[in-house]
Amino acid sequence: MPKVIFIDQDEKRHEIDAPTGLSVLEIAHRHDIDLEGACEGSLACSTCHVIVDPEWYELLQEATEDEEDMLDLAFGLTRTSRLGCQIIMTDELDGLVVRVPSVTRNMMIDKA
Numbered sequence: 810m811p812k813v814i815f816i817d818q819d820e821k822r823h824e825i826d827a828p829t830g831l832s833v834l835e836i837a838h839r840h841d842i843d844l845e846g847a848c849e850g851s852l853a854c855s856t857c858h859v860i861v862d863p864e865w866y867e868l869l870q871e872a873t874e875d876e877e878d879m880l881d882l883a884f885g886l887t888r889t890s891r892l893g894c895q896i897i898m899t900d901e902l903d904g905l906v907v908r909v910p911s912v913t914r915n916m917m918i919d920k921a
């Protein structure tokens with residue numbers, strides 16, 4: 810089974826089994842990684858913001874425009890930021906390294 814490595818706010822590494830087809834957000838929630846995900850993957854918040862290790866960033870599917878729009882609202886945005894709910898595990902992503910940012914915006918964003 811592929812693995813994801815989460816680096817948490819305290820710089821601790823968590824190497825976790827990551828079943829294919831699950832999002833990074835779902836995997837984080839199953840293992841008590843502190844990643845919020847207020848809208849549960851419906852692209853209506855940016856609280857699932859993760860910073861992808863640059864080596865892995867290029868291997869991900871490109872972000873959709875909706876994801877880009879939400880990412881713009883994330884605190885601490887970086888060049889390799891993505892929304893955790895939009896990264897779906899595949900075998901190719903075995904060993905993926907993502908960092909949980911220390912600051913998130915803790916509220917739902919009303920898109921309307």
Ligand code: FES
Binds near residue numbers: 846854855857
């Ligand atoms: S959980 Fe809200 S956009 Fe990912």
